Amino acid sequence: MRILNYGSLNLDYVYSVPRFVSSGETLAVSGFQINAGGKGLNQSIALARAGAEVYHAGCVGAGGGMLRDMLQKNNVDLRFLTDVPVPQGCAMIQVTPDGENSILLYGGSNYALTRGQIDGVLSYFTSEDWLLLQNEVNELPYLIAAAKARGMHIILNPSPFDEVTASLDYNQIDWVIMNKPESLRLTVKNKPDAAWEALHERFPSLHAVITLGGDGSLLCRPGEKPYYQPVIKTDAVDTTGAGDTFTGFFFAGLVEGLRPEDCMARAAKAAAICVSRLGAAPAIPTLNEVDG
Numbered sequence: 001m002r003i004l005n006y007g008s009l010n011l012d013y014v015y016s017v018p019r020f021v022s023s024g025e026t027l028a029v030s031g032f033q034i035n036a037g038g039k040g041l042n043q044s045i046a047l048a049r050a051g052a053e054v055y056h057a058g059c060v061g062a063g064g065g066m067l068r069d070m071l072q073k074n075n076v077d078l079r080f081l082t083d084v085p086v087p088q089g090c091a092m093i094q095v096t097p098d099g100e101n102s103i104l105l106y107g108g109s110n111y112a113l114t115r116g117q118i119d120g121v122l123s124y125f126t127s128e129d130w131l132l133l134q135n136e137v138n139e140l141p142y143l144i145a146a147a148k149a150r151g152m153h154i155i156l157n158p159s160p161f162d163e164v165t166a167s168l169d170y171n172q173i174d175w176v177i178m179n180k181p182e183s184l185r186l187t188v189k190n191k192p193d194a195a196w197e198a199l200h201e202r203f204p205s206l207h208a209v210i211t212l213g214g215d216g217s218l219l220c221r222p223g224e225k226p227y228y229q230p231v232i233k234t235d236a237v238d239t240t241g242a243g244d245t246f247t248g249f250f251f252a253g254l255v256e257g258l259r260p261e262d263c264m265a266r267a268a269k270a271a272a273i274c275v276s277r278l279g280a281a282p283a284i285p286t287l288n289e290v291d292g
Helices: 039-049 065-073 115-122 140-149 180-187 192-202 242-256 260-275 287-291
Strands: 003-006 010-016 031-037 054-062 077-087 090-095 101-106 130-134 153-157 175-179 207-211 217-220 227-229
Touching: 003 039, 003 115, 003 242, 010 065, 031 039, 031 065, 039 054, 039 065, 039 130, 039 242, 054 065, 065 077, 115 140, 130 140, 130 242, 140 153, 153 242, 175 180, 175 242, 180 192, 180 207, 192 207, 192 217, 207 242, 217 260, 227 260, 242 260, 260 287
Parallel strands: 003 054, 003 130, 010 090, 054 077, 130 153, 153 175, 175 207
Antiparallel strands: 010 031, 090 101, 207 217, 217 227
16 A cells, blocks of 8 residues: 655744744744745655655645755655746744744645646556645645545545635545644534544544644544543643644554554654654654654
8 A cells, every 4th residue: 555645845934932923023033944844744754754655746846945855865755746836835933932833834836736737646546545635735625536536545634724624525535633623613513522423423434533732632433432542741842743743653554554543652652752852844753763
């Protein structure tokens, strides 16, 4: 089974701030970095560092050479990346001393996908393969429908959540990995258990993982009681890439054939290591670090 990640690539402009800047305010920062990022890139690197064979598809814009290099150094297959003559997608990230973050996102090259390009890429994959998606590229409904028509297994991280992800037919999706606020917006249910019940009623074959930040995460499967995975305590430095690390390690374990409960434990440990370091992609651990 092969994994195709059709996802975003961003240049992350990371500012270390004493607190989030307010309206009309100019705030001095204590540090600045330019990192490789984007939910798609982060999750491809997490998959690769978790031992999976992953193909990354998407668009690279002007100034995005370091993103291609970062993926290549992490043994991600790049044959389905397309260079486009538009600015590279990027994010401005504020990080506070306690590790919290605030993010502004510019889509740029990530919104240059065409249906012809998508059809060409998907033609290389079959019903034995998996597709991972996030909501940082255009043509998301078309990607899901086209992959489903080929019989591919689909995992969606519906982040950032908006009207596109709210209107999707989750009957076409095998697994959804989302945080508590996203589950609330999708189901209008405050409690994760209630959110899962609402999801299962509307989409009976859907499987879900609901991450709860410092309160752990919930594994939800049709016909089974939700399984709770506690968070692994650590001193948080930067939470930017935690969710993407969790997603990549969970997905890699799932495709490897591990029990979903074991995938949850491995993903929680990987996320704990990630938040103890600065940055997103650079902070993602290797499988040896997680299992060692």
